[in-house]
Amino acid sequence: MTKIALVTGSSRGLGKSTALNLAKKGVDVIVTYHRNAEEAAKVVAEIEAFGAKAVALQLDTADTKTFDSFAGLVQRLLKDQWQTEHFDFLVNNAGTGVHSSFAETTEEEFDHLMNIHLKGVFFLTQKLLPLINDGGRIVNVSTGLTRIVISGYAAYASMKGAVETLTLYMAKELGSRRIAVNAVAPGAIETDFRGGAVRDNPEMNKQIASITALGRVGLPDDVGGAIASLLSEDNKWVNAQRIEVSGGQSI
Numbered sequence: 001m002t003k004i005a006l007v008t009g010s011s012r013g014l015g016k017s018t019a020l021n022l023a024k025k026g027v028d029v030i031v032t033y034h035r036n037a038e039e040a041a042k043v044v045a046e047i048e049a050f051g052a053k054a055v056a057l058q059l060d061t062a063d064t065k066t067f068d069s070f071a072g073l074v075q076r077l078l079k080d081q082w083q084t085e086h087f088d089f090l091v092n093n094a095g096t097g098v099h100s101s102f103a104e105t106t107e108e109e110f111d112h113l114m115n116i117h118l119k120g121v122f123f124l125t126q127k128l129l130p131l132i133n134d135g136g137r138i139v140n141v142s143t144g145l146t147r148i149v150i151s152g153y154a155a156y157a158s159m160k161g162a163v164e165t166l167t168l169y170m171a172k173e174l175g176s177r178r179i180a181v182n183a184v185a186p187g188a189i190e191t192d193f194r195g196g197a198v199r200d201n202p203e204m205n206k207q208i209a210s211i212t213a214l215g216r217v218g219l220p221d222d223v224g225g226a227i228a229s230l231l232s233e234d235n236k237w238v239n240a241q242r243i244e245v246s247g248g249q250s251i
Contacts, residue, residue, distance in 0.1 A: 002053075004087035005231070006030040006074065006128070008061055009094025011040040013191040014141065017224025018091055019043055023052040025228055030074065030087065032059040032094065055081060061094040061120035062112065067127040074131060086133040089231050092121045092163075093141045102154040110155050117159035122166060135178040139227055140167050142242065144187040148250045160185075164242050171240035180239040184227055187246025189218040213248025222247070 005022050009015040011033035019029045020043070029047055031054055033040035040056035047054035055077055059070055078084050095117055098109045121140060132138070142164050145157040164183045171181040188208045190199035198204055198217055209216045226245045229235060 002082075003027045003089065004030065004078070004082060004084070005089035005091060006032070006087055007091040007093055008032045008059060008124070009034070010091075011036050011043055011056070014186065014189065014220055014223050015091070015093040016043050017220035018093060018227045019054070019224075020046055020050070021221065021224040021228035022089075022231065023047040023050040023054070025232060026052060027089070027228075027231070028053040028082070030054070030077065031056040034058070034060055034094070053081065059094070061124060062115040064115075064119060064123045067124050070124075071127040071131065074128065078131065086131055086136075088133050088136045090125060090128060090132060090136070090138045091141070091227060091231075092125065092139070094120070095141065097153075097156055099152045100155070101152055105155045113155050113159050117156070118162050118166070121163055125170070129174075132179060137231055137236075138170065138174075138179060138181040139230060140164075140170075140181070140183045141227075142167075142183045142185040144185050144244055144246045144249060146185060146242075147244065148187070148246075167242070168240050175239075180236065182230060182238060182240065183242045184223065184230065185242055185244045185246070186223045187212070187218055187244065187249040189220060189223060191220055208249065211250050212246070213251055216247065218245070218247055 005027050007015050007019045010019040010031045019031055022029055031040050031043050044054040044056050098113055140163050142160040145153045146161045167181050167183040188198045205217050223245050
C-alpha cells in the first residue's frame with residue numbers, strides 16, 4: 001500500500017529535498033507552502049515525474065488559528081485523492097531564521113520564531129494527530145545549533161532545543177499508537193536560509209568546510225535523503241532520537 005507524507009515548508013530548501021527523496025522511494029506527498037504557490041507547483045510536477053502523487057496546500061505554520069481548517073482540508077484531500085482517511089508521515093520542516101545577538105534580539109523576533117518553530121510544530125501536530133495512521137512516524141527538523149554554539153542564534157537555537165525536548169515527549173506519549181518521533185538536526189547547508197549566506201558566501205562556505213570532518217558544507221539532499229531514509233521501513237525501530245546530519249561539523 002502506498003505511503004503518504006505531509007512535509008511542511010516543502011516548496012524549497014530542505015523540505016523540497018525531503019519531498020523529492022520520499023517520492024523517489026515511492027511515497028506520495030502533500031506539499032505545503034507559505035507564499036510561493038508557483039514554486040510549490042514545480043515541486044508537485046517533479047514528484048509526479050518520479051511516478052508518485054502530490055498535491056500542494058497553502059499553510060502558514062505561524063498562524064495556529066488556521067490549523068483547524070487546514071486539518072479539515074487535509075482530511076477532504078485524503079478522501080478525494082487517495083480514498084483514505086489517514087496519512088503516514090509528518091515532517092515538521094517549515095521554518096525561518098533570525099541572526100541577532102542575545103542582547104539585540106527583539107521580543108517581536110523572539111515571538112515570530114517561537115510561533116513558527118515551537119508553537120506551530122506543537123499545535124499543528126496536535127491537530128493532525130487524528131489523521132496520522134497508527135504505526136506512522138513524525139520527524140521534527142531541528143538544527144545543529146543546539147549543539148554547535150555560534151553567536152547570533154540564541155533565540156533560534158532555543159526554539160529548536162525546545163523542539164528536541166518536545167520530540168521526546170511526543171515519542172513517549174504517542175508510543176501507544178506505535179508512532180515513532182525523531183528529530184533531525186542539520187548542520188550548515190547550502191540553501192536560501194538567511195538569504196543564502198552559506199551557499200553564496202565563498203569565504204563562509206570555505207570556513208565551515210574547514211571545521212567539518214567530511215571536508216565540505218552540506219547540501220539539501222544530504223538532509224532530505226537522511227529524512228527519507230529515516231522514514232523507510234529499515235529505520236522503523238528508531239525512536240526518540242536526535243540525529244545530527246552535519247558531516248561532522250565542529251567535532
